[in-house]
Amino acid sequence: MKYFPLVWAGLWRKRTRTIFTLLSILVAFLLFGMLQGVNSAFSSAMENSNVNRMYVESRVSMIEPLPISYMQRILSVPGVTGTSFGVWFGGYHEEPRNFILSFPVDAETYFDLFPEYLLPKDQLAALKQTRNGAVIGVALARKFNWKIGDTVVVPTTIWTKKDGTQDWSFQVVGIYDHAEDTSKANSFFFNFEYFDEMRAFSLGTTSWFVVRVADPTKTAQVGEAIDALFLNSPDETRTQNEKEYAQAYFKQFGDINLIINGIVGAVFFTLLFLTGNTMMQSVRERIPELAVLKTLGFTNVGVVALVIAEAALLCLVSGGLGLGLAAALFPAIKDISTVTAMPLDVVGTGAIAALALAVVASLPPALNAGRLKIVDALARR
Amino acid sequence: MTSAVSIRNVVKSYTRGKQNVEVLHALNLDVPEGEFLALMGPSGSGKTTLLNLIGGLDQPTSGEITVAGERVDQLSSSALSKWRARHVGFVFQFYNLMPMLTAEKNVELPLLLTSLSGAERKQRVAAALEIVGLSDRAKHKPSELSGGQQQRVAIARALVSDPTILVCDEPTGDLDRATAEEVLGLLQTLNRTQKKTIVMVTHDPKAADHASRTLHMDKGQLVSETVKS
Numbered sequence: 001m002k003y004f005p006l007v008w009a010g011l012w013r014k015r016t017r018t019i020f021t022l023l024s025i026l027v028a029f030l031l032f033g034m035l036q037g038v039n040s041a042f043s044s045a046m047e048n049s050n051v052n053r054m055y056v057e058s059r060v061s062m063i064e065p066l067p068i069s070y071m072q073r074i075l076s077v078p079g080v081t082g083t084s085f086g087v088w089f090g091g092y093h094e095e096p097r098n099f100i101l102s103f104p105v106d107a108e109t110y111f112d113l114f115p116e117y118l119l120p121k122d123q124l125a126a127l128k129q130t131r132n133g134a135v136i137g138v139a140l141a142r143k144f145n146w147k148i149g150d151t152v153v154v155p156t157t158i159w160t161k162k163d164g165t166q167d168w169s170f171q172v173v174g175i176y177d178h179a180e181d182t183s184k185a186n187s188f189f190f191n192f193e194y195f196d197e198m199r200a201f202s203l204g205t206t207s208w209f210v211v212r213v214a215d216p217t218k219t220a221q222v223g224e225a226i227d228a229l230f231l232n233s234p235d236e237t238r239t240q241n242e243k244e245y246a247q248a249y250f251k252q253f254g255d256i257n258l259i260i261n262g263i264v265g266a267v268f269f270t271l272l273f274l275t276g277n278t279m280m281q282s283v284r285e286r287i288p289e290l291a292v293l294k295t296l297g298f299t300n301v302g303v304v305a306l307v308i309a310e311a312a313l314l315c316l317v318s319g320g321l322g323l324g325l326a327a328a329l330f331p332a333i334k335d336i337s338t339v340t341a342m343p344l345d346v347v348g349t350g351a352i353a354a355l356a357l358a359v360v361a362s363l364p365p366a367l368n369a370g371r372l373k374i375v376d377a378l379a380r381r
Numbered sequence: 382m383t384s385a386v387s388i389r390n391v392v393k394s395y396t397r398g399k400q401n402v403e404v405l406h407a408l409n410l411d412v413p414e415g416e417f418l419a420l421m422g423p424s425g426s427g428k429t430t431l432l433n434l435i436g437g438l439d440q441p442t443s444g445e446i447t448v449a450g451e452r453v454d455q456l457s458s459s460a461l462s463k464w465r466a467r468h469v470g471f472v473f474q475f476y477n478l479m480p481m482l483t484a485e486k487n488v489e490l491p492l493l494l495t496s497l498s499g500a501e502r503k504q505r506v507a508a509a510l511e512i513v514g515l516s517d518r519a520k521h522k523p524s525e526l527s528g529g530q531q532q533r534v535a536i537a538r539a540l541v542s543d544p545t546i547l548v549c550d551e552p553t554g555d556l557d558r559a560t561a562e563e564v565l566g567l568l569q570t571l572n573r574t575q576k577k578t579i580v581m582v583t584h585d586p587k588a589a590d591h592a593s594r595t596l597h598m599d600k601g602q603l604v605s606e607t608v609k610s
Contacts, residue, residue: 002493002502009481292477295438296491296538297466299459374438378473 007309013282018314021278025318025357026325028271032353033326033346034333035260040343042256051216053113055245056209056226059236063088065205066235073229074209079222082212084109087195091154091168091188093144100140102154102188104195113212116179123148123174131194134170137185138177148172154188160200168198183341211239268357275361279311283365290369291377304370311362312355319354323347384447385546385578386412386435391444393430393601404430405601407444412546417572417579419589422598428582429550431598435580436548437465449545466494470539474551476531478523484534485510485519491542509537513567529560536567540577547571549581553588565591 012018056074058064074083084106091102107128111119119135127133136146146152150172160166170190178185196203213222223239230237283290290303298306323346330342393405404427412418412435420428433439434446437453440461446454449468456464470491478487485506492502510516513533523531532552539547549568553561569591571577581592589595595607 002499005482005486006479006490006493009479009486013481288477289479292473292479293490294462295436295465295471295477297462297494299462301459302462302494375433378438378477 003306003309007306007313010282010286010306010310011314013286017278017281021275022314022318022321024274025271025315025354026322028267029319029322029350029354030326030329031267031322032264032350033323033342034329035264036346036349037326037330037342038333039257039260040346050116050242051219052212053242054211054213054219054223054226054239055242056211056237056239057207057245059227059238063207064235065202065207066209066237068204068206070230070235070237071209074211074226077222077225077229079213079215079218079225080211081214082109082113083209084113085192085206085209086110086189087192087207088158089154089156089188089195090158091156093152093154096157098144100154100188101186102156102190104192105189106192107189110189110210111176113210117176117185118179119174119176123176126173127189127191130171130173131191132170133173133194134188134190135174135176136172136188138175139183139186140188141172141175143186146172148175159195161198162200164200168195268353272357272361275311275315275357276364279307279362280365282310283307283369287369287372287377291372291374294372294374295378300370303372304366307366307369308359308362311366312358315354315358315361316351319350319357323350383414384411385414385416385449386410386580387445387447388431388434389445391434391441391446393427393434393439394442403442403601405434405441408601408603410596410603412578412580414578415572415576416594417569417592418581419592419595420580420582420598421584421586421589421595422604426598427601428598432548432550432580432582435546436469436471437461463494466491466542468545470542470544470547472532472535472539472547472549472552474554476523476528476535476555478531478534478538480523483520483522484515484526484537487523487534488537488541490538495542505541506537509541510534512540512571513537527560528556529563532556532560532564533567536564536571540571544577546578546580549579551583552581553583553585558587561585561588 056066056070058066068085071083071085074080086103086105089102089104091100092098093100107124111117111124123135127135134152141147151169152172153167153169155167157166159168161168176185192206211222211226213219219241223241226239227237293303293306294300327342388408388410391405391408392403394401394403396402408431410431420431422428430439434441435448437448437456441454444454445452451464451468453461453464479490482490488506488509489502492505497505507516507519510519513536515530515533515537518526518530518534523534526534547568552568553564556564565588568579568581572579572593579592581588583589590609593609596603597605597607
C-alpha cells in the first residue's frame, strides 16, 4: 500500500490520456460484462436443466404441431412416470417489445412436472376451475404490477381467435415463485382448454410434450422408445433431454457462444494494443523519473513491478467500472438473457481478464524500464 | 581519519561506436569522513563520471572503489541498488523531483524502500523538510515551488534516509546567485552540523568556495588540489 501514491501519481501524469484509456477499457468491459453475462446465463440455464425431464417435439421443426392424442401413448412407454404439454403462445403486454413467456398448458398435469414452480394448492385449483384463468410468475407480476383478481389482456401475433381478433383476455388466479431464483418466475401459464376452444386453427395440437422419466440414466432409451412409437407417422417426433432441448432452443439464434467469444476476443485484442501503446508512451515520457527512482535505490525488478502495477490499477479500476455498469444495465436485457442479475462468475472472469490485459500490455514497456541504465537515462541519452 | 570514499587505480572507459574512449585514467582518491569536497574541471574532464562511480550509479572498467566501507565495484546491480538506498543521497542540477507528487511525498520516496512504518516515515519527512526550511510547503507540488525551493526539497529527499554520503551534481547550476548561496549555505550547514560527507561537482568557483577542499580534474585525471584554510 505504501507505493500506492507513487503508482496513482504515475497513472495521472497525463490526465486526458488516462481518462480516454480508462473510458476505452470501461466500454470494453461493459460489453464483456453484458455479452459474457448473456453467455453465462444461457450456459447456466443448460447446466441447471432437470435431468429427469425430456421434451418431445416434431422431428420436422420446433414450430410444427403434434396431436394432443400422443400424450396417452407417450405415457405408456416404460420408464415414463408423467407427461404434460404446452404451446408457444408468443404474447406481449401492450406492445410487442414487452414480450411475455406465455404458454397454454394442461393445468391438470403441468405443475406436477415442474416442482420448482411453487404454486399454492388453492391457486392451482382456481386455475383448473377458471376457464380463462392464468397463473403468473412473481417477477412478471412485479414487472407489470399485476395481482390476483386482475383481468389482463395479452395480445399475440401468432394465435388468432375464432372471432378474428388476437387479443386474449385472462383472469389472474395465481402467482407462483421459483424454488431457486425468483427472477426465473417470469412466465404466464393459462388453460389449454380455453386456448384450444378459442383459437382459429391447429385445434387439438400442441407444440411439445414434457416427459418425466423414472431413471435419468435411461433417458436415451426412453427417448428412442418414444420416437419409435411415431416413426413413419405423419407427425414423427424428436425426443431430447432438457439440456439438449435448451441447447437447441438457443441455437435458433446461432452459436451464441462462438459469436460472443468472437466479439469479446476482437475487442480485447484491440484493447491490448491501445493499453500497450498508452503504457509505452507513459514509460517513454518518464524515463528520467524512472532513472531517479533507480538512483534512489529502487531495483530493476522494483521498477518493472511499479509499471505493471500502474497498468493493473488502470485496468482493474476501469474494468471494475465497466463490469459495474454492465451489472446495473443487465436487468434491461433480461428478456434476452432470461435472468435479471449478471452472473457472479462474469465478475471473476472479468477481473482475471483485466489483470491479464494489464500484464500483457505493460510487460514490454516495464521490461524496458527495468533495463534502463541510470547514467544514460539521467543524461537523457 | 577514516575514508568515506577510497578510489584505487580506477579506469572508466566507454565504447562510442567502434571507438573505446577512456574517461578516467588510473585515478586515485580518498575522501575522509565528514569532508565537503568540490570537484571542478572543464566539460568532459570526467568529474560527473567520477561522481557517478562514487554514488554507485555506474561501475568502473577496472580498479577498486570503496564507499562507506563497501567495495561497490564488486556489487551486483540489485545489491548496488540496495546499497545506494542505504548510503547515498543524491542532489541533481535539475532537482529531478516527481512532478505529480507533493514535496512531502517526494521526500518520502527513499523511505519507501525501508521497513519504517507510515508514522515513522511521516516523522522523518517532517524533520527533513524542517531542516531545509520548507515545512510550510510540504503539500505543494514541484510546479508550485521556486527553483530554490525545489532544490531544497531535493536536498531533503537526499537527507531523509540519513545517508553516509551526499553526492551533488551541479546543485546550483540552475539557480540564480542568491538562491545558489542559500542552497550552498544549507549544504555547508549539513556538513558542519551533521558531519555529512559531501562530494559536489561544480563549474562555479564561488560554489566550490563553500567546500573544505577542491580537486581540479582535466582529461580524466586529478591535476590539482585547493584546501581551504
